Amino acid sequence: MVFKTPPGVYAPQDDTWLLSEALLREDITADTAVLDVGTGSGALALAAAGRGAAQVTAVDVSPLAVGATWLRARLKGLPVRVLQGDLLTPVADRGFDLIVANPPYVPVAGRRIRRGRGVAWRAGADGRAVLDRICRDAPPLLRPGGVLLLVHSGLCGPDRTVEQLESAGAGLRAAVADRRTIPFGPVLREQAPWLEAHGLIAPGETKEELVVIRAERHM
Incomplete structure (x- = not known):
């Protein structure tokens, strides 16, 4: 089906x-x-x-996303709460051994919205309205040896993400683990004039870099 x-x-x-x-490079077991x-x-x-993880929790603010994930997990017979x-x-x-997050991160005019078509990608003028909250709130939930994997655009400042995670007070060591350059999708093509006007992309730029930040708790 x-x-x-x-x-x-x-x-x-992407x-x-x-x-x-x-995520699939991490050591995942039933525990x-x-x-x-x-x-x-x-x-x-x-x-x-x-x-093989038997303790998987998925969270979303959208009732539609919650329903879709629940149904997909049931159809596949997978243990997802x-x-x-x-x-x-x-x-x-x-507490968790592995936290993954693909939050809204597209820089746009105005504040982050909480409903409507753009809720999954609109993230304020610097793209960090949600990223900063995750950098603050996720580290305390990691168990010793736990890992946070966080993806976002290079437009949002990967160095800032690394710095925030390492200064969160949870003994994290963070670094960019993956990079990939892709063509602008429909959202960034639509936002390109605003991004260019605010100096976030060069004139005529048509590609963005995606990064995965990996942070591991060592205490």
Whole structure:
């Protein structure tokens, strides 16, 4: 049975596949507690469960995303617990061995919105409205030896992400683990004039770099 991502839910794209490749390089066993923050279609949560993780939690603020992930997991017979809520709030009292996140990160005019078509990608003028929250709230939920994998555009400042994670007070060591350059998709093509006007891309630029940040807790 082919299951299509419902309209309004973030469908798997280049950033999803790049993060999935990083996830599949991690040592995942039945005892690995995995959290997928902003799960969207559930692709990453299902990838972790498919690798054998028996404790997979997926969180999304969108009821449509929650429903789609729950249904996809059931159809595949995979043990994924799906929760509705804002980022890490529903699991703030839990610990995880692996946290993955593909949050909204596209720089746009105005603040991040919480409903409508752009909720999966609009992230404020610097693209960090959600990234900064994850950098602050995810490290305390990592168990010793735990890993955070976070994907975003190079437009959002990978060095800033690394610095925030290492200064979070949880003993993390962070670095860019993967890079991939891709052509602008429909969203960035639409935003290109604004991005160019604000000096975020060069005139006529048509490609962006995606990065995966890997942070590991050593204490």
